[in-house]
Amino acid sequence: MPLEGATAAQAAICRPEFTVDKEPYGAGTAFVVNGPRPLLVTAHHLFGEMGGLDEEIRWNEMPARATAAHCAQIKGKGAWTTGPALAIAGAHPVSATSTAEFKDIAVFPLVGQPAGSPGLVLAEKAPATGSKVWLVAQIRGGNPDVLLHRATVVEYEQGAMLYAFDDKRIELQATSGAPIVDAEGRLVGINLAGTTGENPNDVLGVADSLDVVRKTLSDLRG
Template sequence: MTPPSLPRGAIVRPEFDTAEGRISAGTAFFAAIPGQAGPLGLTAHHLFGTAGGLEREVSATELGQLVRAVYFSGIDAGEEGLQRAGSMVVLPSAGHSQEAGDWSTDVAAFRAPASFSPRALRLAPRNAAPGEDVWLVAEVLGGTSAGQHLHRARVVHSKPMLLAYQFEDTTLELRATSGAPVVNARGEVVGLQVSGGPDGDVLWGNAHPVESLRAHLMRGLSAAE
């Protein structure tokens, strides 16, 4: 199957200047949100804790005060240097996962300028189905297809709290891909990558499913109005 065509500049490496130290970890992407002047940057909430180098796990309601500035750098060739984004969007219902296998709260968001709208990915209207082909869009640190940004996988489990898939290239090094989008054949986001790794001969990926992502975003944006 031909990989989907995606807008240039949608995927970035985020940096967060916080009152408790600098977080430079994982991946982020821009997403188009109906009714918003500009896109939102989305990433994994679990980066705001020990996974991102902090000494404690930060709650979602703290992010607006804790994060003083958001920066990002592109992964596409020719995009160099840090650029500044907008403020964090507080998502009160999001946060760190409380139960193994349930990734349905793991998302954080920040505002981006309206000029970044051409970079934004669309959110799929519904979760991906088992057997569906999907692609992790990320810069990986190693593997046979390390020079590519689209990594094909097939959905095995699709639940309200978890989207799980098996990668075609089992040699991928998935470190630093938390927060990257998982897209379908139409280039729509069906999940936000939160974890992954080998299990025997299989390389798994796990994502926060899009229907849950959308619900957290809508609740947070409504509360901010």
């Protein structure tokens, strides 16, 4: 069973509705990161065809086109609102054919104080291969009350962290942008996609690694 910290992390996730080109639409999952400047964090690829839009919004277009987000807490009654997205230099959608380092991150500054949860904090170091981590998300089509999905870190490559889920029947619907946390509930990655391993029965998750997330948020706050 997950420890208390991972359980507490459930309060930080929310189901977002973004305003893009003055039109609202919902996609994926988002979460709050605590700090001097509280932030709403999700996956950049949600702002393109993978998120249901007609075209990809490039990172330098995000502040002008993704002008707000409203995010309702999945476990709780709180909600967060944001200002326009921040420009993250070089952010791009995850792609199986790209050799570029993973940097599939979108960030919005919260307006006012976070309600319902102080948000997540980053882990001091990335989990080692073989460590247990948890995807914190509500999976569409699954049990809506089950928000913690345990996995084992398999490897790191190109700024990505890969992890194999205990539940080999898991379907990762609507989990793009959800946090990956350690047993203490500290952020270690941002879930982006699912794939299979050498064993076709294994379900692997792919995330922006802690190093990528830390550098991205540090650059924004610097």
